[in-house]
Amino acid sequence: MTFHHLSEQGRLKHAAAARAVEEVGSGMVLGLGSGSTAEIALEILAERVAKGVHITGIPTSAKTAALAGRLGVPLTSFAEHRRIDLTIDGADQVERGTLTLIKGLGGALLHEKIVASVSDRMIVVIDETKLVDRLGGGKPLPVEVVPFGWQTVLDRLEKIGCGPRLRLVRDIPFVTDGGNYIIDCTLATIPDPKDLDARISSIVGVVETGLFITQASTVIVGRPAGVEVIER
Ligand code: A5P
Helix, strand or coil, X not given: CCCCCCCHHHHHHHHHHHHHHCCCCCCCEEEECCCHXXXXXXXXXXXXXXXXXXXXXXXXXXXXXXXXXXXXXXXXXXXXXXXXXXXXXXXXXXXXXXXXXXXXXXXXXXXXXXXXXCEEEEEEEEEHXXXXXXXXXXXXXXXXXXXXXXXXXXXXXXXXXXXXXXXXXCCXXXXXXXXXXXXXXXCCECCCHHHHHHHHXXXXXXXXXXXXXXXXXXXXXXXXXXXEEEEC
8 A cells, every 4th residue: 555645644544553453363353343544444454365364354334344345355244253353443532541432423333332342352543633531522422313203312312411413414314324313412521421321321212322431442543653552
């Protein structure tokens, strides 16, 4: 792969993704994340597959599945494998002290969380702009909801102060790979992510939140001076 066409942020994502792919060993079942950084990791992985490394991947989105197909990365499914050795995925925000994540800006949070939940190890790859001291900061916290009665979920999210808004694409509700809607919450700060996750998850009609509290084992941060590897 040539790098001269990449932006500075693209270069940082590439460095983090390349470091993560070093952890891939032959014979592994991999979770293949979604989003631009996870796609860079997939491209680097494809180069290793072309050189003879044997892996199979479970994709977290239709987009990732299509890219893996084009790149010649072999895919598998939960019909064949119930456990995943290693998942490499991106994130929208990472809290430095706890490695709690916000994911789902690309809309793949449910499948990403299912894959992460059965992975022995999850490596999260980000550029340094995603690493924060406190989650929130007015950035969206995506919540996947069942389409039926989504308005009732929105009302309840409003009541607990989440600043909710239904995600639209050209004035039509965005639909996830799972056939659900996304309500984006906006919070200035999330002092207790675990408590917020529990409160949102208890609303009838909520499928999953974009808060990943315990799943990340390692976070690899691309920085201009090199990558930083943060272990849980
Ligand atoms: C996809 O739904 C998200 O969870 C992604 O992991 C997240 O949005 C990161 O994407 P980028 O690497 O494109 O920022």
